[in-house]
Amino acid sequence: MLAEPRTWHLDVAAVRDLTPRMRRVRLTSPDLDRFDYLAGQDMALTFRRADAPPVRRRYTIRHYDRDHRLLDLDFVLHGDGPGMKWAQAARPGDSIEVVGPRGKIMLVPHAAWHLFAGDATAVPGALAMMEALPRGVPALAFLQVDDREERQSVEGAWGPQISWHYEEQAPNGAAGLVASVAGAALPLGRGHAYLAGEVALVTALKATLQSRGWAAEDISAKAYWNRGRANAGHGEPELKAS
């Protein structure tokens, strides 16, 4: 059963760069032992600003450690925006108001296999969901990041297939990623796809799968951000992918 979202007051316990553009902020609180979630869900962080109304930004839960009351969120350091700036400046002891767990995209248990695709913002969720799969369930991921230094590995010995694509080879475009999803050899049986990232990318990925005959109910698609436009105050892009 899905846990009800609630408001948490969390402190930064640690900050570490996983790659040059992906920063992990580890959050903690004495009552985090009562936290519960499903892989794929996210948290909405509230950023209060002196000169403007507060805004929320959403980040996928990458890891949760109940014993040590730690929650890890991974931030793409993309350049601008209250979420990115907060992560860039975060130091142990900082406090943040967080609402969650949020989100209805999570592993579909009856799927024979799973496909993940998206950009750097989709990496935390794709890796978290792949790590939560029962061992041996086939999983493929198609992920576009800046360059080879942005690659990450899935924890555990069991190895899903990750096909990395690099923005430096296709600035502001994802034709290579979309073509790779269009032409990929897929496992037999009824799979489920999880698509996340920039609005236009998610739209293109969804259309590609549908043109391969995928039914809408086998695709969970979520637009995370919109190129050139800040997300709305509730944390989602103004324009949603179709």
Ligand SMILES: Cc1cc2nc3c(=O)[nH]c(=O)nc-3n(C[C@H](O)[C@H](O)[C@H](O)COP(=O)(O)OP(=O)(O)OC[C@H]3O[C@@H](n4cnc5c(N)ncnc54)[C@H](O)[C@@H]3O)c2cc1C
């Ligand atoms: C359910 C959900 C889960 C998400 N999980 C994660 C996650 O785990 N990690 C993560 O990093 N993001 C995640 N995102 C995306 C993140 O919330 C957005 O990227 C958000 O716009 C970041 O807020 P900001 O304040 O930094 O930038 P904003 O104020 O929203 O935008 C400022 C400017 O930055 C640009 N911008 C925003 N994001 C990016 C980007 N990634 N790359 C390049 N330019 C960008 C905008 O186009 C705009 O021009 C998630 C979003 C949703 C809805």
